Amino acid sequence: MNDHPRMRRERKTIKIMIHLYCHDHHGTKGDDLCPACQELQDYALMRLDRCPFQEGKTTCANCPVHCYKPEMRKRIAEVMRYAGPKMVFRHPVLAFWHLVIDGTRKEPRRPVKGRGKGAS
Numbered sequence: 001m002n003d004h005p006r007m008r009r010e011r012k013t014i015k016i017m018i019h020l021y022c023h024d025h026h027g028t029k030g031d032d033l034c035p036a037c038q039e040l041q042d043y044a045l046m047r048l049d050r051c052p053f054q055e056g057k058t059t060c061a062n063c064p065v066h067c068y069k070p071e072m073r074k075r076i077a078e079v080m081r082y083a084g085p086k087m088v089f090r091h092p093v094l095a096f097w098h099l100v101i102d103g104t105r106k107e108p109r110r111p112v113k114g115r116g117k118g119a120s
């Protein structure tokens with residue numbers, strides 16, 4: 001697992017956003033997730049781990065590759081639409097990094113060798 005601060009931040013952002021969504025839509029609390037959101041989180045973390053750009057990545061929303069399979073892309077987009085605006089108030093520093101610093105990186109840096117084997 002890539003321990004670069006950019007990747008740690010990315011994992012943390014995904015987890016927080018899925019938890020916000022699950023708590024409000026599926027009645028879970030604390031560290032708990034419903035089975036469907038747990039599956040989505042596992043998938044998102046797996047994609048991140050295999051991301052060809054690693055710490056050179058833009059945000060997934062701005063990515064030219066879009067490695068998510070269609071169903072998961074739809075589900076994560078729904079989570080982001082809901083949780084994105086809430087992040088600005090609840091986790092302003094993380095939201096700032098995600099939207100302003102990472103999200104405005106136009107072109108991902110060259111893929112990291114051996115990463116990104118397509119959608120799965």
Ligand code: SF4
Nearest residue numbers: 051060063065066067
């Ligand atoms: S390839 Fe693109 S969509 Fe997939 S994890 Fe990397 S940045 Fe996100």
Ligand SMILES: [Zn+2]
Nearest residue numbers: 022026034037
């Ligand atoms: Zn859920």
